Amino acid sequence: MTQMRLVVVGASGRMGRVLIQTIAEAPDLLLVGAVDQPGSDFLGRDAGELAGLPPLGVKVSDDPLTLFAAADGVIDFTIPAATVAYAAFAAQARIVHVIGTTGFSPEEDAKIAAAARHAAIVKSGNMSLGVNVLAAVVRRVARALDDNFDIEVVEMHHNRKIDAPSGTALLLGEAAAQGRGVTLEENGVFTRHGVTGPRKAGDIGFATLRGGTVVGEHNVIFAGAGERIELGHRSEDRGIFARGALAAARWARGRKPGLYSMTDVLGLNDF
Numbered sequence: 001m002t003q004m005r006l007v008v009v010g011a012s013g014r015m016g017r018v019l020i021q022t023i024a025e026a027p028d029l030l031l032v033g034a035v036d037q038p039g040s041d042f043l044g045r046d047a048g049e050l051a052g053l054p055p056l057g058v059k060v061s062d063d064p065l066t067l068f069a070a071a072d073g074v075i076d077f078t079i080p081a082a083t084v085a086y087a088a089f090a091a092q093a094r095i096v097h098v099i100g101t102t103g104f105s106p107e108e109d110a111k112i113a114a115a116a117r118h119a120a121i122v123k124s125g126n127m128s129l130g131v132n133v134l135a136a137v138v139r140r141v142a143r144a145l146d147d148n149f150d151i152e153v154v155e156m157h158h159n160r161k162i163d164a165p166s167g168t169a170l171l172l173g174e175a176a177a178q179g180r181g182v183t184l185e186e187n188g189v190f191t192r193h194g195v196t197g198p199r200k201a202g203d204i205g206f207a208t209l210r211g212g213t214v215v216g217e218h219n220v221i222f223a224g225a226g227e228r229i230e231l232g233h234r235s236e237d238r239g240i241f242a243r244g245a246l247a248a249a250r251w252a253r254g255r256k257p258g259l260y261s262m263t264d265v266l267g268l269n270d271f
């Protein structure tokens with residue numbers, strides 16, 4: 001098969017730079033575009049330079065439409081409003097859209113689902129193999145335990161992160177809710193402050209920590225009477241997300257339009 005031609009949007013971001021580096025190392029992938037928003041200081045700079053590599057001959061641009069027309073896929077770790085706009089452009093160009101961005105509102109999610117009628121979209125709050133295997137394990141454990149076990153999801157990230165709880169925490173909370181046969185809409189508890197009263201049986205609680213340069217840490221706690229199960233994941237390097245996103249792009253190439261997850265990509269649906 002020919003090389004897959006990819007555009008990275010949010011090219012100067014923490015994930016954008018790692019994605020450029022990871023694509024440059026993959027013989028079956030070709031970086032054909034790097035996009036930042038209008039007004040960015042990085043417009044016109046070589047993408048290789050952003051990633052600490054020799055020049056790649058790809059200049060950072062603010063013209064996604066032209067680049068998408070000549071590409072097979074776009075890799076997107078940006079902000080929700082930008083991702084919604086890119087989803088419409090990718091649908092127009094009928095190219096694969098891999099979405100790592102987190103923090104969407106229900107309205108934004110609906111727009112992405114609409115775009116997935118025309119293009120293959122892979123979207124996940126965490127692209128790493130480890131977290132997606134953890135989610136499958138959490139689903140199984142939650143299925144085995146009743147609500148005498150209280151479920152709490154605890155996460156910590158670096159001090160530049162703008163959304164909470166993290167996409168991963170929500171993904172893990174969803175997995176626990178699915179295992180238990182309930183929904184996060186009904187059972188999720190996202191804030192506690194003041195005199196909250198005792199914990200309600202069946203609640204799925206979330207706690208968010210922010211500080212320093214932590215790449216990403218998640219724990220799912222099943223706390224019973226006199227015993228506790230803790231399942232966790234530590235991200236040490238953003239390369240795990242980039243490699244997962246590129247595996248998703250390869251998997252989605254040539255696939256029919258639809259909204260897919262990393263569970264589909266990794267074949268974990270029957271785990």
Ligand SMILES: NC(=O)C1=CN([C@@H]2O[C@H](COP(=O)(O)OP(=O)(O)OC[C@H]3O[C@@H](n4cnc5c(N)ncnc54)[C@H](OP(=O)(O)O)[C@@H]3O)[C@@H](O)[C@H]2O)C=CC1
Nearest residue numbers: 010012013014015036037077078082100101102125126127
């Ligand atoms: N699913 C997963 O596995 C992972 C998801 N993420 C998620 O990815 C997202 C990005 O994370 P991170 O790289 O750390 O964040 P950064 O803030 O470092 O990067 C975001 C980039 O997007 C750029 N951007 C903003 N608006 C636009 C636009 N309209 N067009 C193009 N680029 C735009 C920003 O530019 P500027 O600086 O000019 O605003 C910035 O360069 C977050 O939502 C994060 O939660 C992160 C890691 C893993």
Ligand SMILES: O=C(O)C1=N[C@H](C(=O)O)C[C@H](O)C1
Nearest residue numbers: 102125161166167168215216
């Ligand atoms: O913003 C980040 O950095 C990360 N975001 C994702 C999330 O919201 O879970 C994935 C990862 O944990 C890093």
